[in-house]
Amino acid sequence: MLAVxxxxxxxxxxxxxxxxxxxxxxxxxxxxxMDLTQAESVADIISAEGEEALKxxxxxxxGRTSRSVNAVLEKLLDASATMAAWVDYPxxxxxxxxxxxxxxxxEFCKAELESLLKNYDKGQTVKNGxxxxxxxxxxxxxxxxxxxxxxxxxxxxxxIEGTTRDIVEEDVRLGGIVxxxxxxxxxxxxxxxxxxxxxxxxxxxxxxxxxxxxxxDSSEGLTDExxxxxxxxxxxxxxxxxxxxxxxxxxDTAEIEAAFDRTVYIxxxxxxxxxxxxxxxxxLLGVADFDSNAPLLANMRQKQHCASALASVTEALxxxxxxxxxxxxxxxxxxxxxxxxxxxxxxxxxxVVNNIFSKFCVGK
Numbered sequence: 409m410l411a412v413x414x415x416x417x418x419x420x421x422x423x424x425x426x427x428x429x430x431x432x433x434x435x436x437x438x439x440x441x442m443d444l445t446q447a448e449s450v451a452d453i454i455s456a457e458g459e460e461a462l463k464x465x466x467x468x469x470x471g472r473t474s475r476s477v478n479a480v481l482e483k484l485l486d487a488s489a490t491m492a493a494w495v496d497y498p499x500x501x502x503x504x505x506x507x508x509x510x511x512x513x514x515e516f517c518k519a520e521l522e523s524l525l526k527n528y529d530k531g532q533t534v535k536n537g538x539x540x541x542x543x544x545x546x547x548x549x550x551x552x553x554x555x556x557x558x559x560x561x562x563x564x565x566x567x568i569e570g571t572t573r574d575i576v577e578e579d580v581r582l583g584g585i586v587x588x589x590x591x592x593x594x595x596x597x598x599x600x601x602x603x604x605x606x607x608x609x610x611x612x613x614x615x616x617x618x619x620x621x622x623x624x625d626s627s628e629g630l631t632d633e634x635x636x637x638x639x640x641x642x643x644x645x646x647x648x649x650x651x652x653x654x655x656x657x658x659x660d661t662a663e664i665e666a667a668f669d670r671t672v673y674i675x676x677x678x679x680x681x682x683x684x685x686x687x688x689x690x691x692l693l694g695v696a697d698f699d700s701n702a703p704l705l706a707n708m709r710q711k712q713h714c715a716s717a718l719a720s721v722t723e724a725l726x727x728x729x730x731x732x733x734x735x736x737x738x739x740x741x742x743x744x745x746x747x748x749x750x751x752x753x754x755x756x757x758x759x760v761v762n763n764i765f766s767k768f769c770v771g772k
Contacts, residue, residue: 437753444753445473448706452535460584461535463700473710474752476524476703480517480717481748487513488741491734507728510737514725517744521718524703528711530695531704537579537586538693541613543640544623545633546594549651552676553623554591557582575609583690584698590617595633611640619693620646621685624664626673627655638667647672647688654678713751720744 428434437447449468456462467473490505542550557580576591590613593606614620622641624634648668650661654675665671670688674681690696705711724740749755 442469443471443474445477445706445710445751446471447753448710449473452706456535459581460695460698460700461586464531464534464704465706467701468704468706472701473524473703473705476520477714477748477752480520481745481752483513483517484721484741484745484748488738488745491738491741505734510734511725511728514721514728514741517721518718518725521714521721524705524714525711525718527702528705530693530698531706533693533695534585534698534700535706537588538619539590539617540587540619540621541590541592541610541617542621542623543592543595543610543614543637545631545637548594548623548625549676550591550594550623551576553621553649553651553674554578554589556674556676556679556682557587557589575606575613583686583695585690585693585695587619587689595637614640614644618645619689620644621649622646622668623649623651624659624661625652626650626657626659626661627652628658630659630663634664638664641668645692646670647685647692649674649685651676653680710751713747717744717747717751720747 433442433447433450436442437444446469449465452465453462453469456465487505487510491510542553544550554576558578575593578589578591580587580589592610592613595607595610620641622637624630624637646668648664648671650659650664650671650673652675653673654677661671670692672681672684672688674685687696690698705714720740720743724737724744727737727740746755
């Protein structure tokens with residue numbers, strides 16, 4: 409160890425300095441070896457939590473997103489150059505850009521940008537995971553579901569109501585995405601001060617979660633607590649999980665099925681129904697058909713540039729339809745091109761670049 413330290417001291421004395429955050433990737437970007445979307449994908453690869461997120465980040469690193477953006481950019485720059493030359497040099501025999509040809513070019517660009525923006529939310533779901541709350545009245549099997557999903561005895565399971573009083577959290581992979589799970593206290597009226605605190609936390613978790621797994625007991629009739637949970641889930645992304653299918657069915661589940669977009673039947677005790685739950689969750693989140701090789705916008709910076717470019721392209725299309733002069737339309741096209749150049753980093757200022765790479769690990 410002492411020898412290593414002496415070597416490091418000698419290296420630094422000779423003029424070497426420690427690598428800054430993201431320095432190696434930053435140098436690759438500054439030297440034209442990759443664009444900004446590829447550079448950002450390096451950080452995404454490091455932080456990827458699921459298999460699909462990792463595949464998507466590798467796809468971006470290999471230039472899938474760049475190629476899609478550059479295909480639009482090339483169309484815009486070609487159209488801009490043609491119109492500018494025709495306007496600026498009327499005496500030269502430069503072929504005029506027709507409204508039909510310009511409209512077709514802009515329609516192509518609009519469709520490509522809309523596709524990128526449409527897939528953004530799916531990409532963020534796969535990349536960042538989903539905050540998920542498991543809710544239900546006491547003893548319906550919430551903790552058993554938590555244990556089935558995690559594959560461990562994460563939550564205490566007993567026949568005694570009110571066993572879970574605080575939030576139990578765990579990340580699990582389900583269908584290629586990560587669920588940030590919160591197992592909550594049973595929702596009911598209680599005179600116990602400590603349990604009431606847990607119930608308040610449970611309602612807060614339900615309200616804040618993007619996805620709710622609402623658990624019901626098929627071996628018992630629906631209670632007022634069950635009906636309140638159904639009401640609370642209205643308008644939220646939620647799956648009704650009807651548990652205890654290993655027991656005789658008593659509950660009239662038609663009301664539950666009518667209230668939820670997705671309903672699955674499971675036996676958490678026997679680890680049955682996991683595939684059905686996975687299918688329901690991925691379908692509800694819109695990632696069942698997620699293509700990790702498709703071009704995806706990785707973050708809000710990229711999304712904002714893409715959205716601004718789309719707005720300018722749409723404005724240009726409207727201008728063509730209204731017969732606006734080509735020089736005015738060219739201003740709109742140039743604005744769209746500038747946004748895409750900023751997206752890929754070809755026109756990004758130093759402050760933006762430094763901010764992006766400051767979020768990287770040391771070196772990399």
